Amino acid sequence: MKLALTEEQEMLRETARDFLADKCSKQFVKRMEESEVGYSREFWQDMAELGWIGLAFPGEYGGGDMSFLDLAVLLEEMGRACLPGPFFSTVVLGGISILDIGSEQQKQQYLPSLIRGEKIFTLALTEPGHDNYDASSVTVKAARDDGNYTISGTKLFVPDAHIADDLLCVARTKPKGGITIFLVDAKGPGIKYTVLKTMAGDKLCEVVFDQVPVPRANILGRLSQGWSTVQKIIERAAVGKCCELIGNIQRVFEMTVDYAKERKQFDRPIGSFQVIQHYCADMATDVDAARFSTYQAAWMLSEGLPCTKEVAVAKAWVGEASKRVFALAHQIHGAIGVTIEHDLHYYTRRAKAAELSFGDADFYREVLAKEMGF
Amino acid sequence: MKLALTEEQEMLRETARDFLADKCSKQFVKRMEESEVGYSREFWQDMAELGWIGLAFPGEYGGGDMSFLDLAVLLEEMGRACLPGPFFSTVVLGGISILDIGSEQQKQQYLPSLIRGEKIFTLALTEPGHDNYDASSVTVKAARDDGNYTISGTKLFVPDAHIADDLLCVARTKPKGGITIFLVDAKGPGIKYTVLKTMAGDKLCEVVFDQVPVPRANILGRLSQGWSTVQKIIERAAVGKCCELIGNIQRVFEMTVDYAKERKQFDRPIGSFQVIQHYCADMATDVDAARFSTYQAAWMLSEGLPCTKEVAVAKAWVGEASKRVFALAHQIHGAIGVTIEHDLHYYTRRAKAAELSFGDADFYREVLAKEMGF
Amino acid sequence: MDFSFTEEQNRFRKEVRGFLEEEIKRGYWEPTCDAWVQGFDPGFTERVAKRGWIGLTWPKEYGGQDRSHIDRLILTEEMLRYGAPAACHWFGDRQVGGAILSFGSEELKNEFLPRIVKGEAYFGLGMSEPGTGSDLASLQTRAVEDGDYYVINGQKTWTSCASFSEYFDVYVRTDPEAPRHRGISEFIVDAKSPGVSRIPMIDITGTEAWNDVFFDNVRVHKRYLVGEKNRGFYQVLHQLDYERSGMERLMGNYPLFDAIMQFAKENELSKDPVIRSKLAQLQIEFEVGRLLVYRVALVMEEGRAPNWESAMSKAYSTEFEKHVAGVAMEVLGPYGQLKVGSKYIRLRGMALHSYLGSKGYSLQAGTTEILKNILATRRLGLPSS
Amino acid sequence: MDFSFTEEQNRFRKEVRGFLEEEIKRGYWEPTCDAWVQGFDPGFTERVAKRGWIGLTWPKEYGGQDRSHIDRLILTEEMLRYGAPAACHWFGDRQVGGAILSFGSEELKNEFLPRIVKGEAYFGLGMSEPGTGSDLASLQTRAVEDGDYYVINGQKTWTSCASFSEYFDVYVRTDPEAPRHRGISEFIVDAKSPGVSRIPMIDITGTEAWNDVFFDNVRVHKRYLVGEKNRGFYQVLHQLDYERSGMERLMGNYPLFDAIMQFAKENELSKDPVIRSKLAQLQIEFEVGRLLVYRVALVMEEGRAPNWESAMSKAYSTEFEKHVAGVAMEVLGPYGQLKVGSKYIRLRGMALHSYLGSKGYSLQAGTTEILKNILATRRLGLPSS
Numbered sequence A, B: 001m002k003l004a005l006t007e008e009q010e011m012l013r014e015t016a017r018d019f020l021a022d023k024c025s026k027q028f029v030k031r032m033e034e035s036e037v038g039y040s041r042e043f044w045q046d047m048a049e050l051g052w053i054g055l056a057f058p059g060e061y062g063g064g065d066m067s068f069l070d071l072a073v074l075l076e077e078m079g080r081a082c083l084p085g086p087f088f089s090t091v092v093l094g095g096i097s098i099l100d101i102g103s104e105q106q107k108q109q110y111l112p113s114l115i116r117g118e119k120i121f122t123l124a125l126t127e128p129g130h131d132n133y134d135a136s137s138v139t140v141k142a143a144r145d146d147g148n149y150t151i152s153g154t155k156l157f158v159p160d161a162h163i164a165d166d167l168l169c170v171a172r173t174k175p176k177g178g179i180t181i182f183l184v185d186a187k188g189p190g191i192k193y194t195v196l197k198t199m200a201g202d203k204l205c206e207v208v209f210d211q212v213p214v215p216r217a218n219i220l221g222r223l224s225q226g227w228s229t230v231q232k233i234i235e236r237a238a239v240g241k242c243c244e245l246i247g248n249i250q251r252v253f254e255m256t257v258d259y260a261k262e263r264k265q266f267d268r269p270i271g272s273f274q275v276i277q278h279y280c281a282d283m284a285t286d287v288d289a290a291r292f293s294t295y296q297a298a299w300m301l302s303e304g305l306p307c308t309k310e311v312a313v314a315k316a317w318v319g320e321a322s323k324r325v326f327a328l329a330h331q332i333h334g335a336i337g338v339t340i341e342h343d344l345h346y347y348t349r350r351a352k353a354a355e356l357s358f359g360d361a362d363f364y365r366e367v368l369a370k371e372m373g374f
Numbered sequence C, D: 001m002d003f004s005f006t007e008e009q010n011r012f013r014k015e016v017r018g019f020l021e022e023e024i025k026r027g028y029w030e031p032t033c034d035a036w037v038q039g040f041d042p043g044f045t046e047r048v049a050k051r052g053w054i055g056l057t058w059p060k061e062y063g064g065q066d067r068s069h070i071d072r073l074i075l076t077e078e079m080l081r082y083g084a085p086a087a088c089h090w091f092g093d094r095q096v097g098g099a100i101l102s103f104g105s106e107e108l109k110n111e112f113l114p115r116i117v118k119g120e121a122y123f124g125l126g127m128s129e130p131g132t133g134s135d136l137a138s139l140q141t142r143a144v145e146d147g148d149y150y151v152i153n154g155q156k157t158w159t160s161c162a163s164f165s166e167y168f169d170v171y172v173r174t175d176p177e178a179p180r181h182r183g184i185s186e187f188i189v190d191a192k193s194p195g196v197s198r199i200p201m202i203d204i205t206g207t208e209a210w211n212d213v214f215f216d217n218v219r220v221h222k223r224y225l226v227g228e229k230n231r232g233f234y235q236v237l238h239q240l241d242y243e244r245s246g247m248e249r250l251m252g253n254y255p256l257f258d259a260i261m262q263f264a265k266e267n268e269l270s271k272d273p274v275i276r277s278k279l280a281q282l283q284i285e286f287e288v289g290r291l292l293v294y295r296v297a298l299v300m301e302e303g304r305a306p307n308w309e310s311a312m313s314k315a316y317s318t319e320f321e322k323h324v325a326g327v328a329m330e331v332l333g334p335y336g337q338l339k340v341g342s343k344y345i346r347l348r349g350m351a352l353h354s355y356l357g358s359k360g361y362s363l364q365a366g367t368t369e370i371l372k373n374i375l376a377t378r379r380l381g382l383p384s385s
Helices: A007-023 A026-034 A041-049 A068-081 A087-101 A104-115 A227-262 A274-303 A308-338 A344-356 A361-371 B007-023 B026-034 B041-049 B068-081 B087-101 B104-115 B227-262 B274-303 B308-338 B344-356 B361-371 C007-025 C042-050 C069-081 C087-103 C106-117 C232-244 C254-266 C273-301 C308-337 C347-360 C368-379 D007-025 D042-050 D069-081 D087-103 D106-117 D232-244 D254-266 D273-301 D308-337 D347-360 D368-379
Strands: A121-124 A141-145 A148-159 A166-174 A178-185 A191-195 A204-214 B121-124 B141-145 B148-159 B166-174 B178-185 B191-195 B204-214 C123-126 C142-146 C149-160 C167-173 C184-190 C196-202 C208-221 D123-126 D142-146 D149-160 D167-173 D184-190 D196-202 D208-221
Touching: A007 A041, A007 A068, A068 A087, A068 A227, A068 A274, A087 A104, A087 A121, A087 A148, A087 A166, A087 A178, A087 A227, A121 A148, A148 A166, A148 A178, A166 A204, A178 A204, A178 A227, A227 A274, A227 A308, A227 A344, A274 A308, A274 B274, A274 C368, A274 D273, A274 D308, A274 D368, A308 A344, A308 A361, A308 C347, A308 D273, A344 C308, A344 C347, A361 D273, B007 B041, B007 B068, B068 B087, B068 B227, B068 B274, B087 B104, B087 B121, B087 B148, B087 B166, B087 B178, B087 B227, B121 B148, B148 B166, B148 B178, B166 B204, B178 B204, B178 B227, B227 B274, B227 B308, B227 B344, B274 B308, B274 C273, B274 C308, B274 C368, B274 D368, B308 B344, B308 B361, B308 C273, B308 D347, B344 D308, B344 D347, B361 C273, C007 C042, C007 C069, C042 C087, C069 C254, C069 C273, C087 C106, C087 C123, C087 C167, C087 C184, C087 C232, C123 C208, C142 C167, C149 C167, C149 C184, C149 C196, C167 C232, C184 C208, C184 C232, C232 C308, C254 C273, C254 C308, C254 C347, C273 C308, C273 D273, C308 C347, C308 C368, D007 D042, D007 D069, D042 D087, D069 D254, D069 D273, D087 D106, D087 D123, D087 D167, D087 D184, D087 D232, D123 D208, D142 D167, D149 D167, D149 D184, D149 D196, D167 D232, D184 D208, D184 D232, D232 D308, D254 D273, D254 D308, D254 D347, D273 D308, D308 D347, D308 D368
Parallel strands: A121 A166, A141 A166, B121 B166, B141 B166, C123 C167, D123 D167
Antiparallel strands: A141 A148, A148 A204, A166 A178, A191 A204, B141 B148, B148 B204, B166 B178, B191 B204, C123 C149, C142 C149, C149 C208, C167 C184, C196 C208, D123 D149, D142 D149, D149 D208, D167 D184, D196 D208
16 A cells, blocks of 8 residues: 555656646736637647547557556646546547557547647536436437437536547446437537536536437447446546646645735734634645545546445545635635735636536435445 | 524523533443443432422422423423433323323322422333334233233333332223323332333333232222323424434534634644535535424423424434434544544434434334325 | 414514515525625615614614514515615615724714615624734724824735725724734725725635725824724724624525525435435534524623623534535536536535635635633533633 | 545455444444543554554655545544544554654664554643643753753653553753754653653543643653754644544544434434434534545645644534534433433433543644644735734
8 A cells, every 4th residue: 555656656746737737827828718719729739749648548549558546646736737628528528438448540639630639528427306326317329220329318517529520428228227428529510519608717518419320330339238348438537637626726725824824814814813723724624535536536546446426435535625725724824815906716617617517425325326236 | 483492492491401510420421221220219309499390380389480491491401411210200291191181189299399309219110122102002001900900011211210219001891992101100019120221321111010009099080081181292202302302413513613623634624614614504404403492392382372283394304313313423523523532422322312212203204194084 | 481483573574584685586696605795786785775674773873773682683684585685785784883882972873874774874893903903902903193193004814895995994903002902993095096996806716705905194184083093993892793693604504504405305315314314414514503503692782792602503504504515516516516507507606605605605704713712611511721 | 626535445445444433343442532541441452553553654674554634634634533542552652753753863763653553652742831831942841961861851741642652752941042943852761760750631521531741850862852943833833733634523423423313313313303403403513524534644745744734623523522412411401411320311421521522622732723724824825923
């Protein structure tokens, strides 16, 4: 058992932190939030060149041959920097899913251009309604049509769909239980996008499929037996969100402690008040616990071990911990923290979005309860 | 709207507090906890003579013609003193139920001797199992037998049954929905008691009815339509327990603030540490809020207004508030508070028992949800 | 003890509701969270004033109605229940008028109270400064005597409603040599005075929630000194107790509270036992908080200024409001993150607005930490830390 | 990063489990909450010692096994999982042995360490006094030099395991003139020494949880001074970090945690979504806490003394244990209040015992408040308040 990063990971972290500090200023984040497209092509190419997009892919597809755990380190830094853009969609939702379940031919076809930064991917999973991440909530239909398929229906909260080249679309191929993942050309006919306006300024879209033809060869994984694969994608995504979240809360925790040391009231730093000290101590505990539980799940994913339980523990804990951390961070920062003149709001908004994504604490308590045999 | 007691109530409170301070020492409480019988005949007679037992009953039965709200004041003081014995069982569960739904003949028959302190009553409602306070959980059966009834089955957690003269027994007279309350001679044939050993040292009993004959005249209220009456009894009992609880937590709050002022560590009173101050502030808020919500429900009961919602609010709030208050009280008292050398444990044990009685917070959140139309 | 309202009070409540429902029916405005502080609607204020509902508790000689504090609480409770846009007159009605009434000269009372009552004088507060958050006594804005005038220089911040304010109630240092608490005075400053300027500040919800207000050699006549010179700190403490005392701390986001309950019902989310339990818990907390706020009004009704009682109700209530916003976001799930103007928006974006805005609820008008300090020392007599 | 155990570690865990399961199967004892501190079973301690499981991390020259701190944590984790009666040797193994190892003379090491390892020397702690709770440096028990001896007078309290203790690790004032932190020394005192007496104290659960220990002119030879004279306060801080560092803070009531989960399943209470959610939440908190405790062992494995890391894990863990007890009481409903010996008792009364006992969990070995102070100052570098 080791809870420290390897030297290589530390280096990765440092490089990432430096690069993002340089290129991903809050001004940049703000610009991206306000822009319709939501990312910078140039920045995207930089990340491809740094090897970040391909980091966790095998060398044979042009990747960096590193692990999901290494990717976790990078995601944490991205969370710390509030990085906008389609990295998560392309890599965690798209690329790694293809790597995991795609045929050799599909991998050859999709991964190298993805890794080179030429293609943006995303996952079209959830739909209008209130029960997400449950097979029964998938109503978008892929009808068999002369050996191929035709997809119709509406997906909602699809990240970065408006800029994606390819979509992994989760669709129903049988009335009961028949879930299939399709690789869909995102620019093809019959697909319409509406970018929603969101708290975090990330680009979540409504995607309407109107009789979209998809060749049979674009089935990713097994026909009508895709739900267990979707669950694995959700697990990875949940852990990925945890990584971003620990980057968020780690930074906010540091900002808050610094502020408590600097800000004076009643002729003393507010960090000398016992109540503020205990708030900070509580934040420290939440942050460390969030980090350990996240990395435990990431490590298990990385090792290919079954980890439904550990993922549930991580996402449920990190979501709740994040709420507590932000409540205290705001309380300590006082009024300046609820203005846009201070950076805190970037984190507050993004962390809330991440907390809601891929299952909140209630969702994972239920997942865990099932795992416990309840 | 008035949140203060009337002068008369203040006098009642003062008299009660003085009397209980004098007669109901913690040594006395301890003795009663340890004794099998659990109360003192002499003390009981004193309370009858003070008019406490009859306080909320009409003068025509020998009562004091005061209201349920006045009784609430007395119950609070009893909670403050950790009063042992069958007052609650006899008055709140027994007598007032008879007053509420008994026939004139039943009132004439039972109330005067109850009020004189000659008879002890209680309510046999709950049974082994985990769903209490729900009509469907009543399995004790009253079988029709030649115009009269024969009761069989087991009741559990019946307070003071071992010393009761009469029991209000809630029994099933029809397989579905048919709940009836019977007045049962507690000393009659076929009834067996086992006093359970409880945390609070109160006397909760298993009561086994083995073919206990009960005359038809002993039906209290309406045959097979008793559940709504039982619900009213539960509501009154819940509010009564809230009154005891606010007596508990008010006293514990005062003890704790006093201790925080006196106890020195690091050469200063611990009450000068900001964290301890905030703990005390939180306790003050919980105690005041508990008092207001309890008295609101008691006032509504007293006025004969429907108050399912207010009772639910009170019992749910007071139960949770009590948990928080005791957590902080113990934290501030430190080690001495978890010994039997300090009085705190009497309150800790009793408050927990009261919190569990007649519905906990989860139970009343569900009651309230139904009231809200959910 | 008596938890009922008199028939007259019930009638008054009904009257207020009738008025507000009619307003909504006519499409004058729609229920909005934080409308008491962010809903600027001079027309609404005018209509409210016409009914005599501003300065309700003030003496008739200054245009008030001499009504009880319970009546006023009923009025504001209903305003908040319907999310009415009462920001123009709220500060004058709630606290500045009261401060003038308690400490001001006869001249000041006659100049301002009748105008506030008529909805013709909108007030903003000039308390906080960049360096003084909770530590109000450390304020640096200076006023120097110059003949019949004072000349004010400095900066105030976190001034709510400042864009609309016609006057500011400003606390300034008039004796820099005195101990910090004893050199502060209170002035009424006309916002149109030369040298007054405002810069809006955008909050986390994207709202122009506050202004920085700058005073550059602003000349104020001595008659606009409120109360005694150098006694301003004691006056501001008094005023803060009023600022904390009202139902707006519990019901600022009531439109959301109401809407999420309806939404859960209509979408059958309230059948989910976990959500059900959370919503019932909110209802419990609301009912309890309401009693704590009514207690404050009863204290005022006894002729006492609200003190630790308003510290308690405010600290409690803002936690409740934060809880409402948090639960609403959980119930809405991903829909909660949508902003006004987005497709698929739910509850007109109130959950998100309130969720983000609620981060400041427990900071305004005394942080929860300050309020708990007050409870510990003023109510419980614990020694200062 | 690596969250796995080595094969050797897994084997060791299996070995410990096998041993404990065999013990239970033979009916030697049954799993009990708080058995690490209240389960006195000399036979068990002897059998554990025979396996070489006391002083596991100590150097071989003193009878130890020179094994890793992770191994020791695996050992104690399993002991706690099975609620094993390890109280006789726990204090010697956990901290007094370590203190002797870190600060004691060669003579002391040779006298005590091999005997602790053999399960032949049971230790109790003499730290707290009636006036010194969190403020340990204010202790009053005196030791006065008298030739080759020290003469000790005073009273210690909250001494766990004292009835069974053969030795006490006692902190006393040896220089009353020095600043309070600099006049304290540590001694090993034979409990059979003339002048040592004990009075049991009953806790809220009815257990004899502690003793007052009195020292009336107790003569202790100088060779029983541990470490340097007057450096005792620094030594006790070091020892406290060990006292807080272990899995016993998270798993003291694990038998209840385990039992309530089983009970909820068997009685289908786990089908109730509200209970289900509470129990899942407990599981989450347990898993997270376990990682915080393992982190402390990893710190020790690096050769560092546990510091704020054990403050963090202890503060977290005792809240978890209180939470377990509270939820268990809620799940059991009225059955939770039944005492051992009562008809209808559930889970052998563990919930009640733990519920009442848990009130002390966050007080022992540093209150949560002190631990958070430590975190704030030692880890975060916040200025002292």
